[in-house]
Each structure stands twice: as structure tokens, then as C-alpha cells.
Amino acid sequence: MSSAVVTPPVVKAKSLHCPGCGGPVELRGFGHTLSVVCPQCHAVLDVSSPLVQILQRAQQAQEQAQPKIPLGTRGQIEGVTWEVIGFQVRQIVVDDVPYSWDEYLLFNPYHGFRYLSEYDGHWNFIRTLPLVPEQILQGRVRLRGATYRHFQRSNATTVFVLGEFPWRAHRGETAVVDDYIAPPLMLSAEATDGEVVWSLGEYWTGDRIWKAFQLPGRPNPAVGVYENQPSPHQGRAGAMWRTFLWMAVALAAVMFYFTVSARREDVYSNRYTFSTGAGGEPSFVTPIFELKGRPSNVELQIHTDLDNNWAYFDLALINQDTGRAWDFGREISYYHGVEGGESWTEGQQSDSVSIPAVPSGHYYMRIEPEMDSKQSAPMSYDIAIRRDVPNYTFFLIALVLLMVPPILSTMRIGAFEKARWQESDFATVQGGGN
């Protein structure tokens, strides 16, 4: 949208004199204006007839609110030039705490009236609707294909008026306001004296307002999350999850490559028997075997016939050429039985271990089995050594790590929505904010 202010049609403001203080009062809304506030004495004047009457006299105690967009300022929104002709401050009271927001009345002689509302740096550009949204469910209405959720009901009271209005605006004017949201849009139903007026607001940032009206300086920063403020994270989580899917496909391709290219070379296997009652030295060494190729892992598999028993293996993979050893121990236990009519098992008869990054060379294994000395039953076990076996643990870890960013993004969306609804009539937890 262009930021240049287009000169509106040349219009002449109508002037009159305030019957209260005699000061001049300008009317910019032509025949639409029903009430105007005297800029000198702040009396609200009824200008619906040639005989101007005072609707409401100014109160000494009335706090003089200053509009952030001065009356008479013109700006361009969606290609139409609008002039600020009215300003009011409205207030709701929640738990005895008053919360107020500003509303600006915009006028264009060809397009009528629009409104701007501002609360804590959050702005809405609002137009009244000629139609009533369709009530589809309790707390939900539909308009032009979009579904709006009920956010809150409040009793709004006008506490300050300035400028002119197409109705008899005055301090103390009340309305029951229902807000329905579908960010960045918001439907509002204002009920006054049996009349309900629906309006549609669109969330605007302060920067956008400042640019449209070419206001000096910078707007106040927005505080908190407003009811129809679009989530800055919206759409990001979906994009993140789509990216994650592509990465998962890439990970699967990497896994497929290593699964196919892994050599899984059987380098040694043998069956042994061990008994605690056999006496003698339990440790022994295997014949020398050769590990070929680039540094890769070596998988040792042990399969026993343990039955309600345990065994411990003190193991070392030793390089015959360099004297380097990979020293480790493995315990295997397998128990089973029946207890309370139900069978149970604990442990298993097999175990495997992956020895990382073993260079090529000539190796042998030193194996030293150990069992409960009270157990006399011998144990048979198979030792199998394989070279370059895929380790899928890393792929599982990678998958989890790749999920972290989209999960965090999803959580941020949830946190934003929680902060939004915390301010509604449907907050799950009472917040301390406004």
C-alpha cells in the first residue's frame, strides 16, 4: 500500500458556535454528524437540528484524554483517504479493575465511516457490517466462510468523547460488547437499547497506522498478546514440520545407504563351553583374525544357553601388531519362573556390543567367562565377531534431534495462544495481567 497521502475531495467544514461557551465548532461529517464535542469547553452538542442543544456539559473532573492521532489528521487506508473526526475512550471493569481503550472515528464523504481502536499498542481497523453473521454453534459464528470463536463479553462505557459522531455520543454511554475472533479478524456485536450493531475489525500494527497517517515519531510498542493479534509463529510450525519430513527422508536415504553399503563381514565365530567346576584357568584367547578396510566398528555377539543363571564375560579385543586393546565386560542373565499363576522372565540369553572405530589389523579376543561358583551346570555359548555393522542408534538419535526445532515451534504457538486466551472469558487459569 502506498504511504502517500492522497488529497481528498475539497470539502468545506461547516461551522457553528457552542451554545455553552460561544466558541467555534467545526463539523467535518456533514449531515451525518448528530453530536459534536466543543473543543473549548468539551460540552457534547446535539447538532441534529439547526437549533444546537447541549447534550452533556463538561465535567470538571473529567480527565482530558489526548488522541494519539489528532482530530483532522488524514491518512490513506486501502486506497481511501480517511479523516479522523471523532475520538472516544471506552472502558470495561473486570474484577473492579478498569481497562480502557481508544476509538477513533474516520470519515470519508464517499465511503462513510470507519473506526480505529487501540489498546496497549494493538490497533484494529474496523468497519460496521450491513449483515448479521450466522450463528453456527454455541460460541461460534460464521461470516464469509470464516468461523469466529467467542472471546469475551463486556459492558463497555464511554468515558471520554472528542470531535463529532454520527450518533448522540456522550460520556456514560454503555453497550454490551461480544467479541468473536479469527485472527487477524475480529467480529464485534455491540448491543445498545435493543439494537445490535456488528462490526468487523482487522488487526493492524502501530507501525502500519503511523505509516498510513504519516504520524511523527514511533508508536508505542504493543504490550502482551491482543485478542485478534495474529500469531507471529503461525505457519512457521507447519513449515518446520514439512522441512522435518524432508530431513527425515534425507535421513532415511543416509540410513539406506549405510545399510546397503555396510560390509557385515563375519570375521570370527566359535562355540565354547564353560563350567565353574572344571578348574584351571578360565581365560583364553581366540585365534588371530584380520580386520580389513577403513576404521569401522566391530560387533561382538554372545549367545548363551543360560537358564536361571548368570554369566559375566571379561573381554578384550587386542591388536596383535600394536598392542592396543579394547577392554570391556558384559553380563548376561536369564531367569524365568511362575509366580502367582503368572509366568515371568527377566533378562535374556544373548548380548551384543559394538566396539567403535577399530582400525584394520590383526586381532584376537581374550575371553574370560565367570559364573556363580555354586552353579555346577556348564554353560555353552557362541561368540561371533562381525566387522562394519550398521548402528541404527545414531539414526534414532538424529530423528529425535531433527524433531526438536518443529516441536519448539509448535510449543511457541501453544504458548502464544495460551497467552491470548488467558485474557478471554474462557481462560483456563486466572492470569494476573490485563
Place this chain on the structure above:
Amino acid sequence: MSFNPLFIAWGVVVLGMTGMAEYNGWSLTRINQVENVPKTVRDNPGAYRSTYGYYHRYIGGK
């Protein structure tokens, strides 16, 4: 489709590290490395004292 460059970088690092770990045969198992094991171990395996030997005694079962 929009891609988050930081996420892409993260994915490249994760995939790269996974490929490197797989290529080099890394493992999460803690394996103690011992240098200069004498060649006599082959002749007298019982003389070798491993880090884990006679360290663990399992008392299993329910």
C-alpha cells in the same frame, strides 16, 4: 515452501554427524582402550588383568 535457514543448518549438522558416526563406526558403548598390551598375553591369557576383571559380580533373578 519456506525453509528456516537455521533449521536447515541444524539438519545438515545432524545428518552430517550421523553420517560421520556411521562411516567411522562410532558407538555409544563405553569401551576402555589400553595401550601396549604385551604379546605374551596370547601365551598366558590369565596373566592379563583387564580393567573390568574381577570387578563385577551379578546377583540376578527374582
